[in-house]
Amino acid sequence: MIANLGFGVLLVTFFVTLYSLLTAAFSNPKAFARLFRSIPTPRTQRWANDLEKLDTPQRAASMVESARRAMLLTFPLISLAAGLLIYLLVNDHYEVQFVYQVTSRSMPTYLKVTAWWGGQAGSLLFWSWLMSAFASLVTLRKWDRDREFLPWVIFVACFTLAFFIGMTTFYENPFKQFYQTPTGVEAYFLQPANSILFTPQDGNGLNPLLRHPGMIVHPPMLYLGFVSFVIPFAFAIAALITGRTDDRWIRLTRRWALWAWLFLTLGLVLGGRWAYDVLGWGGYWGWDPVEIAAFMPWLTGTAFLHSVMIQEKRGMLKHWNMILVILTYDLVIFGTFLTRSGVLSSVHAFAQSAIGPLFFTYIAITFIASVALVIYRWGELNAEAEMHSLLSREALFLFNNLLFMSILVVCFWGVIYPLTSELFTGAKVTVGPAFYERANGPLFAALLFLMGIAPLSAWGHSTLKTLGRAAWKPTIVAVIVTAALYALYTKNVYALIGFFLVAFVILITLYEYWRGARARQKSKNENIFTAFWNLTGRDRRRYGGYIIHLSMALMAIGILGIELFQIETQGTLELNQRVSLGGYDVEYRDIARFTGPDGREVTRAVLGVYQNGQYLGDLHPRIDYYFDAQQTMTIPGQRATMKDDLYILLVNWEPAAATGATFKIYVNPLVNWLWMGSLLFLLGIFIAAWPDKDPQRVAVRVEKSVRQVSAAD
Amino acid sequence: MTETTTPRRAVPLWIQIVIWIFIVGLLAIVALGLSRRQQGTVQPGQKIDDFTLTLYSGYELGGRSEIKLSDLRGKAVVINFWASWCKPCEQEAAELQQAWTEYEPGGEVVFLGVDYVDTETDARVYMKKFGITFANGPDLATSISQYFRIRGVPETYFIDKAGVLRYVQIGPFVKVEDIRAQIEPLLK
Numbered sequence: 005m006i007a008n009l010g011f012g013v014l015l016v017t018f019f020v021t022l023y024s025l026l027t028a029a030f031s032n033p034k035a036f037a038r039l040f041r042s043i044p045t046p047r048t049q050r051w052a053n054d055l056e057k058l059d060t061p062q063r064a065a066s067m068v069e070s071a072r073r074a075m076l077l078t079f080p081l082i083s084l085a086a087g088l089l090i091y092l093l094v095n096d097h098y099e100v101q102f103v104y105q106v107t108s109r110s111m112p113t114y115l116k117v118t119a120w121w122g123g124q125a126g127s128l129l130f131w132s133w134l135m136s137a138f139a140s141l142v143t144l145r146k147w148d149r150d151r152e153f154l155p156w157v158i159f160v161a162c163f164t165l166a167f168f169i170g171m172t173t174f175y176e177n178p179f180k181q182f183y184q185t186p187t188g189v190e191a192y193f194l195q196p197a198n199s200i201l202f203t204p205q206d207g208n209g210l211n212p213l214l215r216h217p218g219m220i221v222h223p224p225m226l227y228l229g230f231v232s233f234v235i236p237f238a239f240a241i242a243a244l245i246t247g248r249t250d251d252r253w254i255r256l257t258r259r260w261a262l263w264a265w266l267f268l269t270l271g272l273v274l275g276g277r278w279a280y281d282v283l284g285w286g287g288y289w290g291w292d293p294v295e296i297a298a299f300m301p302w303l304t305g306t307a308f309l310h311s312v313m314i315q316e317k318r319g320m321l322k323h324w325n326m327i328l329v330i331l332t333y334d335l336v337i338f339g340t341f342l343t344r345s346g347v348l349s350s351v352h353a354f355a356q357s358a359i360g361p362l363f364f365t366y367i368a369i370t371f372i373a374s375v376a377l378v379i380y381r382w383g384e385l386n387a388e389a390e391m392h393s394l395l396s397r398e399a400l401f402l403f404n405n406l407l408f409m410s411i412l413v414v415c416f417w418g419v420i421y422p423l424t425s426e427l428f429t430g431a432k433v434t435v436g437p438a439f440y441e442r443a444n445g446p447l448f449a450a451l452l453f454l455m456g457i458a459p460l461s462a463w464g465h466s467t468l469k470t471l472g473r474a475a476w477k478p479t480i481v482a483v484i485v486t487a488a489l490y491a492l493y494t495k496n497v498y499a500l501i502g503f504f505l506v507a508f509v510i511l512i513t514l515y516e517y518w519r520g521a522r523a524r525q526k527s528k529n530e531n532i533f534t535a536f537w538n539l540t541g542r543d544r545r546r547y548g549g550y551i552i553h554l555s556m557a558l559m560a561i562g563i564l565g566i567e568l569f570q571i572e573t574q575g576t577l578e579l580n581q582r583v584s585l586g587g588y589d590v591e592y593r594d595i596a597r598f599t600g601p602d603g604r605e606v607t608r609a610v611l612g613v614y615q616n617g618q619y620l621g622d623l624h625p626r627i628d629y630y631f632d633a634q635q636t637m638t639i640p641g642q643r644a645t646m647k648d649d650l651y652i653l654l655v656n657w658e659p660a661a662a663t664g665a666t667f668k669i670y671v672n673p674l675v676n677w678l679w680m681g682s683l684l685f686l687l688g689i690f691i692a693a694w695p696d697k698d699p700q701r702v703a704v705r706v707e708k709s710v711r712q713v714s715a716a717d
Numbered sequence: 718m719t720e721t722t723t724p725r726r727a728v729p730l731w732i733q734i735v736i737w738i739f740i741v742g743l744l745a746i747v748a749l750g751l752s753r754r755q756q757g758t759v760q761p762g763q764k765i766d767d768f769t770l771t772l773y774s775g776y777e778l779g780g781r782s783e784i785k786l787s788d789l790r791g792k793a794v795v796i797n798f799w800a801s802w803c804k805p806c807e808q809e810a811a812e813l814q815q816a817w818t819e820y821e822p823g824g825e826v827v828f829l830g831v832d833y834v835d836t837e838t839d840a841r842v843y844m845k846k847f848g849i850t851f852a853n854g855p856d857l858a859t860s861i862s863q864y865f866r867i868r869g870v871p872e873t874y875f876i877d878k879a880g881v882l883r884y885v886q887i888g889p890f891v892k893v894e895d896i897r898a899q900i901e902p903l904l905k
Contacts, residue, residue, distance in 0.1 A: 342747075360751050368744050375740060382728045420743075423750045436802070574846075636808065656811075 007100050010088040010179040011193060014129075017081040018169045024074035025162035028155040031067035033058045035245065068155045072143050075158050078165065079140045082133045089126065089178055093119055099203040101191040102126055102178040108209035108632040110603030115210060118220045122210045124359075125178035127223065132168040134224075134231045139165060142235050142260075150252065156242035157235075164234055167366050175359050209603070209632030216282045222274040226298055229268025230336045233301060235260040236308075237333035240326055244377040249384050251315050254325060258312055261329075262693035265305050269689075272298060273682040280675075282637065287566065288678070291437040296415045297339030303415070304332040307408035314398045317463055319388030321398075323378075324405070326385065330374045334367075341367055342419065395466040400458040407451050414443040441567070445498075452505040452560060455553050456512045478511035485511075494569070502564040509557040513550050520547075540691060548692025555688055558681030565648070565674025572671075574655065578664040586671030588650050589614040593622075595657055595665055605629040609654050609665055613643060625654040625667070648673040758872070759865050761882050765874075768861050770829060770854045773837065776844065778827065778852035786880065793826045793903035794876040795896075798856070798867050800835045801843035806871040809889035810847035813873075816896040817851040825904055831856045833870050877903045 030036075037055040040048040089102070093116045098104045106119040106126065121127040139161035147154050172178070180191040183199040195201070214220075236257035243253040275295065276288035289295060308328040314321045341363045393399060418435045460466075460474040486504040494500065517536070524535040540547040573585050577592040584590070591612040600606040608626040612619065623641030630637070643650040649672040657665035728736075759765070767787045778784050786794065797813060799806040813828070820826040830853035832840045837855065844853060856862050865874060873886040873896075884899050 364744075364748060364751055367747075371740055371744070375736060379728050379733055379736070420746065423746050427746060427749060 006088055006092060007097070007179040007181050008194075010085050010092070011173075011177065013081055013085040013088065014169065014173040014177070014179070017078055017085065018166065018173050020074050020077050020081065021162050021166040021169055024071045024078070025159055025166055027067050027074065028071035028158040028162065031064045031071060031155045064155075068151075068158070071155065071158050071162075075143055075162060076140050078136045078162075078169075079133075082129070082136050082169070086120070086129060086133050089129065090117055090120060092179075093117065096207070097203075098205070098207050099181050099201050100178075101180045101182060104182070104204055104207045106208070106210050108207040108603065110632060111210060112602055115215060115220075115602075119210045121223050121227075122214050123178075125172065125176040125180075127227075128168060128172045128176050129178055130224070131227055131231065132165060132172060134227055135161070135165050135168060135234060138231055138235055139238075142238075150256065152246045152248060153239060153242040153253070153256075156245050157238045160238035160241045161234065171359055171362060175362065206632065209630060212604075212628065212630040212637045215637075216278055219278050219282070222271055222278055225267050225274055226271030229264050229266075229271050230301070230340070232260055232264035232267060233305065233329075233332050233336055236264070236329050240329040241374065241377065244326070244381045247381065247384065249322065249381060251319070251322070254312055254315055258316075259693055259695065261305065261309060261312070262689065265302070265309060266686075266689045266693060268298070268302050268305060269685065270682075272302060273679075273685075277679065281642075282639070287570075287672075288675070291418070291440045293342065293419050294339075296419050296440075297335075297342055300339060300412055300415055300419075301332045301335040303408050303412045304328050304335060307405045308332060310401050311405050314401050318398050320390075321402070322385040322387060323382065326378055328405075330378065334371055334374065337367055337370060393465045393467070395461055395468065395471060397458060397461040397463050397466065400454055400461050404451065404454050404458065407447050407454065411444050411447050414440065414447070448560075449501060449505055452502075452509055452557070455556065456505070456509040459516055459550065459553070460512065474516075475512060478515045479508065481511050482507040496568055499564055499568045502560065502568075506557045506560050506564070510554060513553050513557075517547070517550060544691050544694065548688050548690075551688030551691060552685055553688075555681045555683075555685035558684060559678050560681075562675050562678025562681065565677065566672045569673040570670060572669065574666065574668045576664050576666045581664070583667075583669065585669050586648065586650075586673075587615060588671065589617075590623075590650075590652065590667075590669060592665060592667070597659060600628065603631050605631070607654065607657060609641075609657070609667070611641065611652060611667075613650060623650070623652050625652045627654050627657075644676050646674075646676055649675050753866065756866055758867060758885055758887075759874070759882055761884055764879075764881050765876055766864065768864060770831060770852075770861065771857060772852050772854040773832075773840070773844075776830075776849070776851070776853040778829075784829070784852065784854075786876075789827050790880055791878050792824075793878055793900060795826065795828045795900065796831060796861075796865075796874040796876065797828065798831050798833050798862060798865070798870050798872045798874075800833045800870045801839035802835065803870045805889045807847070808891070809871060810843075810849065812890050812893045812896060814847060814849050814851070815893050816900070819893075819897075820900065821851075826900055828852065830854070831861055833862050833867070834859065873899075875899050875903060 033055040037052040037059070040052040040055065092100050092103050093107055094113055096103070096107070096109055102123055102125050106122040107116045111119070119126070121130045139158075142161070143154070143158060177193060180193060181195075182189050182202040182204070183192050183195055184202040185196055185199040189202050192199075239253040239257045243249055272295075275298070279290070280288040308325065311321050311325055311328060315325050341360075418440055421435055457471060457475060460471055462470065482504055485507040486500055489503050490500055517539075520539050521532060521535040524530060524539050525532050528535070528538075530538065571586050573583065575583055577583060579592060579594075582589050582591045591614065592609065593612050594610040595607065597605065597607045606626055606628055608624055611623045611625070613621055613623055621643065623643055625641035626639050628637045628639060638653055638655075641652045649670075651670040651672055653668040653670075655666040655668050765786060767785055769783055769785050772778060772782050772784060774782065795816075799810075813830075817828045820828075828851035830844075830849065830851060832853060832855045835855065840853075840855070843849075865872075868887065871889050873890070874882060875884040875886075877883050883903060886899065890896050
């Protein structure tokens, strides 16, 4: 009953979205008139004339308003569908196929709720829900100065939404129910003839790998990041269609892009943390196609956030920003497609499904349409200024963009290579982490270097002399730090280069901060802390950006540590036997197998950890076997310090055999800096992206109140 | 259309052509990958064509370093696709080996491990770690996995004595009984 209602709601939502999309498009008959006008036959010319007659401002305004309201209606509708799905999930309605696939009776309630995005059908609905929320938010803003964008923003948002809702409704419907027919049990949208509803006793249960807290938050974060990039894209397309190609669209969407970037970055970091805690790789990042698919829009998004500043400040790179936004959106969709359609095999085993061809069509349409639009408007996107100096800030930002694009090319090539090699050589060759690391390592190093010097350069013009004056003190300190590391910590050349660059970035950034605060302290006569505070408050975008740079440098420390210095060993230990690795002694003390909560069998080992003969505590690596999902999960025992992580996996233990237990032990140096860096990153982005009063909107408001005053007169 | 003060510079034709060729090429490659994926694996009931598997030294079958499927006519064949980088494969490695030790004396069943996109060094470490003794070899030029159109690793294919595919297991086995349950019907 409820499932049928949910199906009905989805169907209605789909048609409302279609209505909004079409109304928004036809509110502007001039665009179509222009299209017909370009085809030189008498009939099309006549159509063009008719259409132009239709174009009255009143009609256009009311159609746009209608489209807008329809768009706003989708959010409560999808929320209702989502509410119904959650009700079904929480109340064990196993006659619903999706509920059967992702939940079981033994799961706690909060997991039943988060199982919403634990399977394909539900996660598509979740995607649509977020998309609708964001599109509603954006249509609710004040549009006074940007009327002409509105219909096209609605059009693009609804086009995307219609596609996802359509897929959820007709292909991957979470409300399909099981029916017993003469030929067997199958899932159907509607009850077939001669059938009765079939209710299984219990469900399959959520994939145990997805029961980790990181996994509960990781997909929503990634989706949020993906979805919020649709908004800048919608504005970019609106700007291209309307021909209003000044930088208004960029000013309107800059903050959206920042939030999108925040969510995407968080999604990536949380995914890494999840992999580290759950997958038992001993690492956080495996250059898996799905990871790269999420990483690629991050690259273009980061490049966009930087190059946007050049357009705002100098009126340059207009083409480039347009291309970056479109690329980001296309990569989001392309990444979702590659991983969901099963074209690439990966550890992220998503279910095989019928959405592949449909998704492919959608991708082809968006790629071709957006590229055609950019080519069509190319001539109108001219730069207002010329590049004067190779050391100016805009030039350094351009280098930064080139580096991000190079990393993107490396990643893209790695992802697409298995497909092309299969086509041209007949053999499928996948590229491993080694390829990505070798190709991207130098690019990341160059990025770090730029991160250090770019904030020192000036818009328009900088010389080696001005840069040198600002950079020489921090550089000397960075050299001293590196020398100290050489003497005390490592002789590895790559590590030393990396640590030098990290020190360089951190010191220069802090020094810049310090200089700004000092100047303020002197001129405004504030104490140094107030000066810091006010400095950040006055130019939050800049200083938030500095904090983000610092956080990236901290993350780089963690990455260098685990990539270059990770050590591991594997061995079978008898009770009370010891093994040592990286300065730690580990003693195998005890093991037990028992039935744990929510339907799993836990095998838990106890290991004592010693360093220099001193007892530090116990670690408990364990193996969980989930009965309902028939899957095992390896949970490491971890001891985290700023210097390194001791990370122990229980590989194997048979109660019957008297051979002891097998452990895999890693020492992961410095990896905690990665997680610390991500916390600092959060702080930085909140400072940079927290909404403040749009000065232009304030101006509009003043104008309006003036008008009201004069009307009152 | 508003007049711009700067002259309109359109994208040169040849660049447009390059862009469109790139996009169409990309879409074509993806479409091809997708259509292969949509076919799915070789289906049970199909007769499997002959293929040759080169075996790692130390993992030969009856002293031969190359084995043809046609040489094994009259025996049931279990083909397991795996890789050393594949974590789920580790889940079933011990179970497969146990099943092999049970069926090896009977001589009616042959296990073939096909190592997919891997290096020999890593593969040897993996096989040693799990004490694998059945015949194993690399899938040279990925020809065998392409013939079976595998979706990923691990996948296991059960072929009867007449050379007809009877069952396909996608993903790892959890219990030895599950492997036995697929082999037993092949022996009748």
